[in-house]
Amino acid sequence: AQSVTQLGSHVSVSEGALVLLRCNYSSSVPPYLFWYVQYPNQGLQLLLKYTSAATLVKGINGFEAEFKKSETSFHLTKPSAHMSDAAEYFCAVSGTYKYIFGTGTRLKVLA
Amino acid sequence: DAGVTQSPTHLIKTRGQQVTLRCSPISGHKSVSWYQQVLGQGPQFIFQYYEKEERGRGNFPDRFSARQFPNYSSELNVNALLLGDSALYLCASSWGGDEQFFGPGTRLTVL
Numbered sequence: 001a002q003s004v005t006q007l008g009s010h011v012s013v014s015e016g017a018l019v020l021l022r023c024n025y026s027s028s029v030p031p032y033l034f035w036y037v038q039y040p041n042q043g044l045q046l047l048l049k050y051t052s053a054a055t056l057v058k059g060i061n062g063f064e065a066e067f068k069k070s071e072t073s074f075h076l077t078k079p080s081a082h083m084s085d086a087a088e089y090f091c092a093v094s095g096t097y098k099y100i101f102g103t104g105t106r107l108k109v110l111a
Numbered sequence: 112d113a114g115v116t117q118s119p120t121h122l123i124k125t126r127g128q129q130v131t132l133r134c135s136p137i138s139g140h141k142s143v144s145w146y147q148q149v150l151g152q153g154p155q156f157i158f159q160y161y162e163k164e165e166r167g168r169g170n171f172p173d174r175f176s177a178r179q180f181p182n183y184s185s186e187l188n189v190n191a192l193l194l195g196d197s198a199l200y201l202c203a204s205s206w207g208g209d210e211q212f213f214g215p216g217t218r219l220t221v222l
Contacts, residue, residue, distance in 0.1 A: 036213075043201060043215040044154070051210075090153050097167030098144065099203075099211060101153030 002027045002095040006102035019078040023091030032094035115214030132187045136204030143185040146201040
């Protein structure tokens with residue numbers, strides 16, 4: 001069975017600092033992995049996805065993630081945080097007919 | 112192109128009532144999935160329908176039911192509402208259940 005663990009329910013960074021949001025997965029088959037962002041009172045917006053092509057995946061808004069099979073990780077990074085990045089971020093793995101989501105990480109960006 | 116649409120945007124019900132939520136998929140998509148997102152948590156899978164047939168069901172009670180129509184739109188019904196059913200209900204569509212595109216959600220409040 002597939003599962004996702006997001007380490008850190010809250011992360012605070014200063015504006016301009018590196019953003020690192022952690023995601024570890026468990027899957028018995030090669031996984032498809034996703035990062036979504038959710039702004040207050042809105043739905044989910046896809047940031048990026050890994051579908052077994054390149055291990056370094058670039059997404060929207062300057063975000064990227066690296067698939068590391070040996071570490072079963074798919075951490076999300078952004079070199080320089082912007083105030084507009086403040087939101088909730090969800091990592092997800094594709095299971096049978098469904099996505100399995102992590103519990104989310106709320107990113108706070110400090111001026 | 113129009114994305115996934117959901118109606119209504121917000122809904123307030125009282126305990127014991129019944130509710131119907133609606134979803135229109137992206138044109139050409141034949142699969143619709145439903146997720147429940149309780150405040151502070153990641154989305155949880157409820158159902159997936161493909162070509163009007165239920166293809167997957169999450170760990171939800173029988174009070175939750177859904178159907179898909181010939182035009183691939185879908186309804187989620189919840190009977191005998193409980194306070195704990197208060198959540199954001201997300202609909203996602205896909206060609207065949209793989210990459211899913213999410214709608215903005217319906218916010219249900221049960222009083």
